[in-house]
Amino acid sequence: MPTERVARLVVLVCLLAPAGVGAQSSAPIKLIVRVFDGLDDITAHCRIAVYTADTRTAPLVPDLRPGTGYHVEVEPGLYDLQITWHGPDDTVAIEWAEHLSVLRYPDEGGRHIEIVNLQPVFGALLVRPPAAWLETERDWRVSAFLHGGVGRAGFEPTGGADHRLFILPAGRYDLVAALGSTELTVTDVEVPAQRTRLKLLEMK
Numbered sequence: 081m082p083t084e085r086v087a088r089l090v091v092l093v094c095l096l097a098p099a100g101v102g103a104q105s106s107a108p109i110k111l112i113v114r115v116f117d118g119l120d121d122i123t124a125h126c127r128i129a130v131y132t133a134d135t136r137t138a139p140l141v142p143d144l145r146p147g148t149g150y151h152v153e154v155e156p157g158l159y160d161l162q163i164t165w166h167g168p169d170d171t172v173a174i175e176w177a178e179h180l181s182v183l184r185y186p187d188e189g190g191r192h193i194e195i196v197n198l199q200p201v202f203g204a205l206l207v208r209p210p211a212a213w214l215e216t217e218r219d220w221r222v223s224a225f226l227h228g229g230v231g232r233a234g235f236e237p238t239g240g241a242d243h244r245l246f247i248l249p250a251g252r253y254d255l256v257a258a259l260g261s262t263e264l265t266v267t268d269v270e271v272p273a274q275r276t277r278l279k280l281l282e283m284k
Contacts, residue, residue: 108155109154109183109191110192112149112150113161114150114194114245116202117199118199119247125165126164126166128142130159131161132158133160133179135160140154154182156184158179159180160179161177161178163196165198177196189242193243193245194276195276200273201273202250203248203250203272203273203274203277204277206243206244206278207237207257208281209259210281210282218259218260220258223237224246227253235253246271250271252270252271253271254269257281264282
């Protein structure tokens with residue numbers, strides 16, 4: 081018989097909001113959720129229910145789209161996620177990610193990507209390139225390095241149409257991005273534990 085383990089995972093989202101963001105539009109936002117256990121993407125083994133924060137009635141049930149995560153449209157606001165994970169040996173774990181701030185920012189293009197990690201020492205870093213890089217057919221790349229680390233062994237991201245996703249131990253990192261011979265370097269980027277950080281790269 082399956083065993084059940086119930087745990088609570090409290091996540092407060094901290095995205096890099098562009099300066100000058102004012103009142104939020106009431107237009108729906110596409111919320112995209114992916115779930116990791118450390119470095120392992122377990123999204124396909126989870127079920128997700130989306131509740132208005134501090135409520136436990138009338139949940140929204142997102143659609144799973146393979147390779148990109150769970151998708152659902154929500155109004156701007158605070159939300160709690162119930163994550164039911166079917167793990168090895170017929171175990172079932174129920175995790176909660178609470179008080180997620182889903183707001184509309186111009187640079188997110190009407191969507192909000194949220195990464196939940198069941199391991200408390202990990203965070204997530206979403207990197208978006210300069211807009212001009214997305215207007216070409218050439219592939220761009222980016223690597224992350226421990227800030228001030230010895231040996232400079234890099235971390236590689238997973239792909240995305242207009243972003244790259246890093247799953248990283250919480251800490252500070254340097255980024256090196258390139259499109260052809262054009263290279264951008266950003267230093268000392270903080271990746272907090274249990275949070276999703278968005279970093280926008282800009283041409284100097």
